[in-house]
Amino acid sequence: MQVIEADVIIVGAGGAGLRTAIAVAEADPKLSIALLSKVYPMRSHTCAAEGGAAGVIKSNDNLEYHFHDTVSGGDWLTDQDAVDLFVNEIPKELLRMEHWGCPWSRETSGNVAVRPFGGMKIMRTWFAADKTGFHMLHTLFQTSIKYPSVKRFDEYYTVDLLTDDGACYGCTAIEMRTGQMRQFRGKAIVICSGGAGKIFPFTTNGAVKTGDGMAMAYRAGVPLKDMEFVQYHPTGLPGSGILLTEACRGEGGYLLNKDGYRYLQDYGLGPETPTPVLKAMELGPRDQLSQAFWHEQKKGRTIPTKWGDVVHLDLRHLGEKKIDERLPLIRELSAKYVDSDPVTTLVPVRPVVHYMMGGIHTDIHAATPLNGLYAAGECACVSINGANRLGSNSLGELLVFGARAGRGAAEYAKKGLTAPSERLDALAADSEARVKAWFQRTQATDRVPDLKKRLTTAMEDGCGIYRDEATIKAACDIIVDVRERFKNVALEDKSSVYNTDLYQTLEMDAMIEVAQTVAVSALERRESRGAHQRLDHVKRDDEAFLKHSMAHYNPNGEPRIDYLDVVITKSKPAERVYGARAGGQSAA
Amino acid sequence: MNPRKPYVRPISKTSWFMTQSRYKVYMLHEISSLFVAIYSAILIIGLVRLGEGEAAWQGWLDAVTSPIGVIFHLIAFVFALIHTTSWFKAVPQAMRIQRGEEIVPGKLIVGAHYGVLAAVSLFVLILAGVA
């Protein structure tokens, strides 16, 4: 097997991976960097982020406000030391993006413009129309080209980490166009592989988001933290699950039930106002908005369609000019996919799985408990998002913690620690054998697409917006069954060149691991907090559960869950306040 | 062993433009310039003949008003129209005019070109005593 050596190996070339690569290159141009991704960088799912990135820059704002919005938005499950440095470092990161050419939308003065976003007390979300993630991704990708030490390995599918005695020394990856496995040896490894929305059937996430990196770290012994917290975005298009950005509501859009009534006022988010007020009504946090939909559905006040029940997003009063300037992609997507031009028509929407708050456990330096292994972006859990992420905090997160991971990995790589090469060769051979086994099996009793359907349906049924003991247990049982049956699948495509049957099978392998951590963590958390709502435990229980769930890999069965204290510095857990009492700024 | 074997689909160097209607339109535009060029050359020859005296000038006049001359000019006129309209259509792409935050609409730029064309043509026709 060919061995490729680099000082720092980065797995994933989306926003976080590219930011990490640039940070390593800037920290020390002499360090060699291998940037691996199963897709070309511009295909990464950062490109689908629409609304913006929050960062304090305006004179009416301050870091404390952003801190408190984030902590209470996360229902106090956030680590406050992490949030503190996060809100502090974001504005600098966003300015760096500006210097690198990101086409931020502007005020007439030429300063960067900001827009309102859900759960934020002050307008602080930087944006590039409604394609912020796309522009950030392309800016980072194009800027990364400037650094000669960044060597990309596009379309390399990373399979396993190479770990020895509590430290990580590299990974194995398959060059997708030849089907040949390579051994990558590095002095520090950073995982930036994104989330795992594809473990659900109805998601805004692209095909690539199958939790590969999470599963890899998990199998290598790194706990996955707070996996039960899965964000439902309140406004996805029915059928396709395409995201309609929160900026639709930030710009003044309404959510209406079947009676044309702005129902959010019935759920502690009112009173309704014609123009948006921050932290109220449609600018409440995503968890509460998605939960309100669920209640409306139970009351029979949603609209039934072929693709499930919906409510309506009303943007008509914003006018064509504003929609074209601020929400052009939304207009195009709505018109094409659901035949509804938001300028003249109500757009059907429903909650859709969007983001994993949980992920690979890291400290504030983006380091995992495994020496030499770092993680950043959606695949990681630092944690700044707690039980519910505020919209426009994830793009900031990938910059801040991508940069931190890069600096940390660069520093660590300089130690030059390595493992005996015979040991790494043996680990790589094991990894290759694991892949070869898929090719060798001939008798298949189950098919990957069928198992995937079974798994994702179980997740939706058991780990949806509201959960209870019985539904989660049912999901857990199905996952155990799927895991068992998965041992009996065989590849139908045995070829080497760009064998997508193989990669979908490897992705399924990762999805089973990740889904199991979500379900089992959800089962064990017997309280309701943020995005984790239990019908059988409706109250938040700080006594027992003001703690991070840590799911540890157990090769013989379901993950072992234990708990880690939340870091609380200055904000004592309290009631989350939205609506009139929240004192949000008017966003008119 | 490397199992790759990328396949390159052949493209005809001589008939590629027959594969899509937009390529045919492009070729028509390119060919039209040939006729515009020949027409211009004839015109220049006319000027030279004019300088060589009345007989030479009359010979040139006879040639262009002969049936073949007239047919050529009719064809050249059609191609000149194709040439003109296709260029005018493309102008807004090459000539992007921004006023403040607005891009001047392409229709306006194309319209202005036709306006100038009409004005110049009228001027020439008046000069020639036709209009």
Place this chain on the structure above:
Amino acid sequence: MSERTIELEVLRYRPEQDQEPFFQTYKVPCEEEWVVLDALNYVKEEMDRTLSYRWSCHMFVCGSCGMMIDGEPKLACKAFLKDYPTGKIRVEPLSNFPIERDLVVVLDDFVEKLESVKPYIIPKEERTVEQGEYLQTPAQLKAFKQYTLCINCLCCYAVCPQYGLDESFVGPAALALAHRYNMDSRDLGRAARDDVVAAAEGIWHCSFVGACSQVCPKDVDPAGAIQQAKFAHGIDYLTSFLPGGKR
């Protein structure tokens, strides 16, 4: 549940067993609202695990699923079945690129070209984070914004006859990207980019067929960008003859 069956003719090429590409037809039961990508996904999941193609976002922004659909380069996620009433759809890999396998093409050449045009800010003045942002008015943003919208789907290369005939041509998307940075008020890198952009294989190789702009799913207008770049170079050339002009 299915409302309609379409015939999907897909150009297959499996390098390990095929000498050359061939068409394979799948009869796919489809929903009314589907796009071609949904039909391909149906084939992959229910009919033929060996079919390979690229896709991810399903919302016109990642640029993975560019392919020839009935001879036109399109995003498979933006090609709605309702726009193909005959029920017969022919799907091929992007023209003008070598086929790696099935609908997957080799992108190395494009990626090299994109990298060659120095697609990053070469600043007028270095600025520290403490100095805050460069001021850029909405009008200055407007001057290049359209050219930032390229998703690198390569539909433009697939329809460009100049690229098809001679792959040394830098091509529409890469040249439009260079223009994007040249037009950015924060940038002063045009001269540095000209090595590639103003070379014979750069803007001067373009004969303004204009097909790239016609097929662009994001309305980037690469043809326009290239003509504007030519115009700017023409002006530079002419002014170089003026007193004090740089030749």
